[in-house]
Amino acid sequence: MRRIGILGGTFDPPHLGHLLIAEEVRINLDLEEIWFIPSYTPPHKNDANTGAADRIAMLQCAIKGNPFFRINTIEVERLGKSYTINTMEALRASNKDVAFYFIIGADMVEYLPHWKRIDELIQLVNFVGVKRTNYTVDATYPVVEVDIPMIDISSTMIRNRLAKQISVKYLVPDAVEAIIKERQLYES
Incomplete structure (x- = not known):
């Protein structure tokens, strides 16, 4: 059976923290691939600040060069x-030979009891919790904990810096920064 990690999110924009989490979980759990799944509209947030096409373009640039990283646009296509x-129901139906590992931050581990149909979901996927500043990976549901180097970067912080015209060098891949500048994303 193949072992695939899933990292979902708005990726608005994708940053080095996303890439570090994905690579560390892949290595620690010996996963074949990590699938980045950008959401169209996440259930726990307002709409993304940037359109799906721009977020996918940034994500493509961010993961380029890592042969273990892929993008799956299932949620964007669903709208x-x-x-x-x-x-996960759709992915399992079309990938019967795959064990999925759904990567979440410690902040989302605490929120698991509120996820839609969580009792069914834990039958479809293995949850992987990664540490995040000011959170612990304590759950009433089964969660595999993976220690990663702490890197306190968020997309919100990056958007705020860009709105104030503060550099985001070394927070996002250079190619992502180039798209942000070229398309004038996140300007106030």
Whole structure:
């Protein structure tokens, strides 16, 4: 059976923290690939600040060069709010030979009891929790904990810096920064 990691999010924009998390989980759990799944509209947030096409373009540039990273646009194609249960049901139906490992930050581990149809979801996927500043990986549901080097970067912080015209060098891949500048994303 193949072992695939899933990293979902808005990736608005994708940053080095996303890439570090994905690579560390891949290595620690001996996963064949990591699939980045950008959401169209996440259920726990407002709409993304940037359109799906721009976020996918940035994500493509961010993962370029890592042969273990892929993009799956299932949630963008679905449109509307994306619930993990719906995504995982569809992925399992078309990938019967895959054990999926859904990567979440410690902040989301605490929120698991509130996820839509969580009791069914834990039958479809193995949750992987990664540490995040000010959070612990304590859950009432089974969660595999993976220690990663702490890197306190968020897309919100990057958007705020860009709105104030503060450099994001070394926070996002150079190619992502180039797209942000070229398309004038996140300007106030």
